[in-house]
Amino acid sequence: MTEADEAQWPAPVTFPQRGADKEALLAELVANRHDDADWRAGRVFSLVYHPDSPELEETLAAVSREYLAENALNPFRFPSLARLERETADMVADLLHGPPGAGGLTSGGTESILVAVYVARDLARERGNSEPVLVTGLTAHPAFAKACHLLGVEQVRVAVGPDHRIDVAQLSQALDERTMMVVASAPNYPFGVIDPVEQIAALAAERGVLCHVDACLGGLLLPFWERLGEPVPLWDFRVPGVTSISADIHKYGYSFKGASVLLHRDPDGYRRQWWFDDGAWGGGIYGSPTPAGTRPAPPIAGAWAALRFLGADGYLDLARVLRDTRDLLLRGIEQIDGIRVTAQPDLSIFEVGSDELDISAVGDALVEAGWYPDRQPGGLHFMLSPFHAKVAPDFLTALAAAVAAVRGGRTSDGATATYGSTGPSGAQA
Numbered sequence: 409m410t411e412a413d414e415a416q417w418p419a420p421v422t423f424p425q426r427g428a429d430k431e432a433l434l435a436e437l438v439a440n441r442h443d444d445a446d447w448r449a450g451r452v453f454s455l456v457y458h459p460d461s462p463e464l465e466e467t468l469a470a471v472s473r474e475y476l477a478e479n480a481l482n483p484f485r486f487p488s489l490a491r492l493e494r495e496t497a498d499m500v501a502d503l504l505h506g507p508p509g510a511g512g513l514t515s516g517g518t519e520s521i522l523v524a525v526y527v528a529r530d531l532a533r534e535r536g537n538s539e540p541v542l543v544t545g546l547t548a549h550p551a552f553a554k555a556c557h558l559l560g561v562e563q564v565r566v567a568v569g570p571d572h573r574i575d576v577a578q579l580s581q582a583l584d585e586r587t588m589m590v591v592a593s594a595p596n597y598p599f600g601v602i603d604p605v606e607q608i609a610a611l612a613a614e615r616g617v618l619c620h621v622d623a624c625l626g627g628l629l630l631p632f633w634e635r636l637g638e639p640v641p642l643w644d645f646r647v648p649g650v651t652s653i654s655a656d657i658h659k660y661g662y663s664f665k666g667a668s669v670l671l672h673r674d675p676d677g678y679r680r681q682w683w684f685d686d687g688a689w690g691g692g693i694y695g696s697p698t699p700a701g702t703r704p705a706p707p708i709a710g711a712w713a714a715l716r717f718l719g720a721d722g723y724l725d726l727a728r729v730l731r732d733t734r735d736l737l738l739r740g741i742e743q744i745d746g747i748r749v750t751a752q753p754d755l756s757i758f759e760v761g762s763d764e765l766d767i768s769a770v771g772d773a774l775v776e777a778g779w780y781p782d783r784q785p786g787g788l789h790f791m792l793s794p795f796h797a798k799v800a801p802d803f804l805t806a807l808a809a810a811v812a813a814v815r816g817g818r819t820s821d822g823a824t825a826t827y828g829s830t831g832p833s834g835a836q837a
């Protein structure tokens with residue numbers, strides 16, 4: 409740790425000797441948030457999916473309160489939670505044309521991906537493939553690298569084309585007898601474009617390997633995008649070779665954090681998720697379908713409630729708002745000389761870059777004006793939420809002003825392309 413880091417590090421805190429007054433405690437909690445990003449104002453473009461629905465927020469808060477203490481670890485003690493989990497997974501399976509009873513909830517996209525890779529490894533080992541390989545595109549989410557690292561699986565990353573979608577010819581060359589699973593993203597995070605799932609899944613089926621679609625971002629949005637008449641290539645269980653899908657309810661499903669669904673085409677995939685203790689422990693039978701032991705109940709109940717509260721009608725309305733906001737922003741960005749959207753996005757996630765200006769300096773000028781895009785090597789990253797409809801015109805004005813400032817000589821503050829970074833220090837990951 410450098411001296412500068414040490415200076416920023418908070419002073420050590422000791423264990424409280426006496427309990428605190430509720431009001432004082434809450435006041436302290438709120439005061440402590442002074443330097444958090446103000447996502448409610450719609451000036452943040454990542455991390456929070458803001459549906460702009462006070463009624464939904466109230467409902468989710470009430471649902472959480474209902475389940476503050478319960479533990480989803482034991483489905484026999486709290487069968488209501490097992491039912492909610494099963495119903496939630498089945499509702500999403502129905503939306504994505506998958507079979508019922510072949511999936512469950514996890515704490516988020518990363519955990520769904522970890523478990524999908526675990527299941528694939530299990531099957532590979534059973535088939536005598538002791539050194540299995542996972543093949544992904546370069547744009548696959550880092551959760552796959554993390555899963556491979558934790559599970560001792562090798563990851564091979566293949567190139568993407570100029571459109572940022574997996575290059576299927578390169579993918580084909582990368583597959584061999586060690587391949588256990590290929591991954592397609594719907595869409596990928598950096599550019600918001602969908603990989604050619606039909607071709608990838610056909611290739612996987614031909615070679616007898618699994619095909620996982622990472623729809624953590626798009627799983628709860630793409631079905632409604634399609635109903636809006638937007639061009640959405642087939643990507644879900646309607647594609648024959650797709651064997652599993654991850655879809656996050658805490659993203660465009662608009663529940664609070666801690667909820668993703670992992671679905672399998674074959675119910676055997678879900679059975680393989682279940683790990684059981686060998687009985688030597690002495691505490692009785694112990695089994696779980698995810699790495700966690702104790703599992704918080706609110707995210708399960710919240711995910712169920714968000715799907716039921718919004719229903720297809722509600723999700724379609726929100727998708728329409730998002731689509732219109734995206735189109736307005738894309739048109740507006742096109743009018744600003746010197747910057748461009750680097751790839752026409754399939755959804756409401758895109759990158760803005762520049763061939764002539766220092767895009768990092770544009771980002772700094774935006775931050776200075778109180779707008780917080782993410783940064784990545786090719787430019788600025790934007791993930792839209794329905795709430796951005798309200799601020800889109802203001803944002804375009806701010807973006808044009810930021811570009812003008814850079815044209816006028818404003819230079820970069822030296823921010824690094826750190827995921828989630830908002831300012832020069834790149835500290836807020």
Ligand SMILES: Cc1ncc(COP(=O)(O)O)c(C=O)c1O
Nearest residue numbers: 516517518549551596597624625
């Ligand atoms: C495409 C994609 N996959 C997986 C993940 C991981 O999800 P989580 O952050 O919920 O673990 C993300 C997160 O943004 C994502 O965009």
